[in-house]
Amino acid sequence: MIRDTCRTLLPILLASVMLATSAPANTILVDDDFGDGDFVGWTAYPGYDNGQFDASSGDLVMTTNDGSSPLIVTLDNFDTLRDVAVQTQVRLVGNANAVSVFARFNEAAGETYQGAMTPEGEAVLGWNNPEFHQISVFETPLRVTEQDIELRLEVEDNQLRLFAWPAGGPRPTEPAVTAVDARFASGTVGLLYHPIGLGSATFRYARVEQIPEPSGLLMCGLGLLGLVRTWRRQCGTYSKG
Incomplete structure (x- = not known):
């Protein structure tokens, strides 16, 4: 009887776990390919704007004036993002320290997480x-001066x-x-x-995605997973008898 119950309930429990632990999709907040010839919604960061910012070609091109000052653009009206992914496709002309994407950027303090690729x-x-x-x-074998590369930074909780x-x-x-770091919140x-x-x-483009927090359904799924493990142990024990 117990063995039959195990055979009946285990598939149901496993199916419930798979449904409950399915990760919710990210929400795309911005997907800008600069194809309209401008970069409205982005702002050159004061103090890091000694250059030219031009999207008339359909790409956002940053060109240095002095050959040394970093150039930065930040996204407008999204200054409280927490769990987020930012992705771009980029190509370098000339030498550089790095190209980077930022997340949890506090513009007033100049504090941010940075994901960079060097030449x-x-x-x-x-x-x-x-x-x-x-950190x-x-x-990697990638060479951003020789080919376009995709760069994606994900910041989720302290990950x-x-x-x-x-x-x-x-x-x-x-x-x-x-890396693991809990320095900046949003x-x-x-x-x-x-x-x-x-x-x-x-x-070539910039995409910003909000990473959802774990849902109640997901937490329920994790609880079900523990129940499945316990049930399997019990079923294995009973089946030996």
């Missing part, structure tokens, strides 16, 4: 206050994840580099070009 192929996670502090780095891959290819299942997002000498950075 040498280093994927870097760090934070600014406003000086840059490196983690991983060398930082940076993905980097060749443009046009599938996003990797695993990030290039990860803010806006941004794009950065840090030149070394004359040059430019071309951003």
Whole structure:
């Protein structure tokens, strides 16, 4: 009798767990390909605007004036984002320190999480206050001066994840580099070009997604998962008898 009950209930429990633990989809807040020839909704960050910002070509091109000052644009009207993903496709012309995406950017304090790609192929996670502090780095074969690359920074709770891959290819299942940090709670997002000498950075698009918090259904699913494990142990014990 117990063995029959196990056979009947286990599939039901497993199906319930699969349904309850399905991750909700991210909400796309902004998906701007700059195809309208402007970058309305983005603002050059004061003090980091010594250059030209031009989207008339259908891409956002940042060009340095002095060959050294970082150039930054930030997203307007989204200054309380917490769990968020920001993604772009970018190409460098000339030498540079890095191209980067920001999340939880406090513009007043100059504080932010930063996911960067260097011309040498280093994927870097760090934070600014406003000086840059490196948390983690991983060398990749990507060369942003030779090809377009996709760069995606995810900040979820205290988890930082940076993905980097060749443009046009599938996003990797695993990030290039990860870190744990609880320094900043919320803010806006941004794009950065840090030149070394004359040059430019071309951003093909910018996408911003809100990552949903775990739902009550998900937490219920995790509880069901524990129940399934207990049930399996009990069924295994009874079946031996």
